[in-house]
Amino acid sequence: MIEVRGLSKSFGQLKALDNVDITVNKGSVYGLLGPNGAGKTTLIKHLVGVYRQDAGSVTIDGQPVYENMAVKSFLVYIPDELFFFSEYSIAETARFYASLYPGWDWERFHRLKQVFAIDIDRRISRLSRGMQKQVAFWLGICASPRVMILDEPVDGLDPVMRKKVWSLVLQDVAERETTVLVSSHNLRELEDVCDYIGILHNGKILVEKDLDDLKTDIHKLQVAFAGEAPRELPSTGTILHREQNGSIVLMVVKGDKENILSEVRRASPVILDVLPLTLEEIFIYELGGIGYDIKSVLI
Ligand SMILES: Nc1ncnc2c1ncn2[C@@H]1O[C@H](COP(=O)(O)OP(=O)(O)OP(=O)(O)O)[C@@H](O)[C@H]1O
Numbered sequence: 131m132i133e134v135r136g137l138s139k140s141f142g143q144l145k146a147l148d149n150v151d152i153t154v155n156k157g158s159v160y161g162l163l164g165p166n167g168a169g170k171t172t173l174i175k176h177l178v179g180v181y182r183q184d185a186g187s188v189t190i191d192g193q194p195v196y197e198n199m200a201v202k203s204f205l206v207y208i209p210d211e212l213f214f215f216s217e218y219s220i221a222e223t224a225r226f227y228a229s230l231y232p233g234w235d236w237e238r239f240h241r242l243k244q245v246f247a248i249d250i251d252r253r254i255s256r257l258s259r260g261m262q263k264q265v266a267f268w269l270g271i272c273a274s275p276r277v278m279i280l281d282e283p284v285d286g287l288d289p290v291m292r293k294k295v296w297s298l299v300l301q302d303v304a305e306r307e308t309t310v311l312v313s314s315h316n317l318r319e320l321e322d323v324c325d326y327i328g329i330l331h332n333g334k335i336l337v338e339k340d341l342d343d344l345k346t347d348i349h350k351l352q353v354a355f356a357g358e359a360p361r362e363l364p365s366t367g368t369i370l371h372r373e374q375n376g377s378i379v380l381m382v383v384k385g386d387k388e389n390i391l392s393e394v395r396r397a398s399p400v401i402l403d404v405l406p407l408t409l410e411e412i413f414i415y416e417l418g419g420i421g422y423d424i425k426s427v428l429i
Contacts, residue, residue: 131156132153132189132309132311133152133153133187133189134150134151134152135151136149136151136185137185137186137188138150138183139172139183140184146333148332148333148334149185150173150186150334152338154326156307157303158303158309158326159299159300159303159312159325160312160326160327160328161312161314161328163313163316163327163328163329163330164315164331168331169332169333170330172333174207177195177279178195178207179195179196182196183196190205190277203230203231205276205278205279206270206273206275207278207280207281208263208270210282212262212263212266214255214262214265217255218254219251219252219254220248220249220252220265220268220269221250221251223265223269224272227269231274233273234272235273235274236272238272239269245268245294246264248261248265260287263284263285264291264295267295267299271302274302274306276308276309277308277310278299279311280299280311280312281313282313282314282315283312284296299323317410318409321341321409324341325340325341325342326339329413341409344409344412345407345412346387347384347385348407349382349383349384349385349390349404350404350405351379351381351402351403351404352380352401352403353379353402354378354379354400355379355397355398355399356398356400358377360397363379363394364383364390364393365393366385366386367383367384367386367389367390368383368384368385370415371415378401382407382411382415387404
C-alpha cells in the first residue's frame with residue numbers, strides 16, 4: 131500500500147507539489163493523470179525515493195521510502211527516460227537484477243522470451259526505444275515486485291505490445307496483489323486498466339476517484355416526451371448537465387440510478403434510454419460542475 135500525506139516539494143520559487151495526499155491500496159492499479167508540468171514525475175520520484183520531500187510523508191507498506199533499501203528491494207520503477215548500463219546485454223542486465231531483487235524469477239524470465247522475442251545477448255543500448263521499453267517490462271516483471279511505479283509506461287510501444295504488457299502487469303495484480311501506480315496524460319489509456327484515478331494539476335490533486343463508484347454513480351439519460359418536457363425532472367439526484375432539443379432531453383445525472391429512472395418513468399416519457407458514458411465524459415461533467423475546465427486538463 132502506498133500512502134502519501136501532505137507532500138510538498140518546491141524547486142526554487144516553483145511549488146511543484148502542494149500538499150498532495152494519495153492512497154494506493156494493495157493489489158490495485160492507480161492512474162495518475164495530469165497535463166504537462168502537473169507534477170506527476172516529481173510525485174513519482176518521491177515514491178521511488180529519488181527526491182526527499184520538503185514536507186509531508188511518503189510510505190510504502192508503512193515504511194518511509196527515502197533512502198530505504200528494504201523498500202527498494204520490492205519496488206520496480208519504469209521511468210519515462212529509461213536507464214540501462216550501456217555495455218550490458220539483456221542477459222547481463224537480468225543477472226544484475228537477479229542480484230538486486232530477492233524475488234527475481236529466472237523461470238519466468240526464460241518463459242517470457244516467447245512474448246518479447248528479443249535475443250537476450252543483444253546490447254540494450256543498441257535496441258530501439260520501444261524495444262528498450264519492452265526489456266524494462268520484461269525485467270521489471272521478473273523481479274516479482276510488490277509495487278510497480280510506471281511513468282508513461284506504454285509510450286513508444288506498438289498497440290499489440292501495449293496489450294501484452296498490460297496483460298502481464300494485470301495478471302500480477304490479480305495473482306500476486308501487486309500494487310501499481312501508473313502516470314499518463316491520457317485518460318483513455320488508463321480507463322481499461324485502473325481501479326482508481328487521481329488527477330494532478332498545478333501540483334495539487336484535483337480529484338481522486340474509485341472508478342467503479344464513478345461509473346455507477348453518474349448516468350446519461352435520453353428522454354423524449356409526447357408534449358412539453360418537464361423542466362424540473364428529475365428532482366432525485368444532481369443534474370450535472372441538461373440539454374433540450376424540442377421534446378427530447380439529454381441529461382447527465384448523479385445519484386441512485388433506480389430512483390432516478392423510476393421518477394423519470396412516472397412522467398410517462400415515450401422514450402427513455404440510458405446511454406453509455408466514457409470515463410472522460412464523467413470527469414468532464416463531474417469536474418465541470420465544480421468550476422474546472424477539465425477539457426484543458428485531460429486529453
Ligand atoms: N529538477 C527540477 N528543477 C526545477 N524544476 C523542476 C525540476 N523537476 C521538475 N520541475 C518543475 O516542476 C514542475 C512539475 O514537473 P514534472 O516533471 O513533475 O511534471 P509532469 O507532470 O511529470 O510533466 P510531463 O507530463 O510534462 O512529464 C514543472 O514546472 C517542472 O518544470
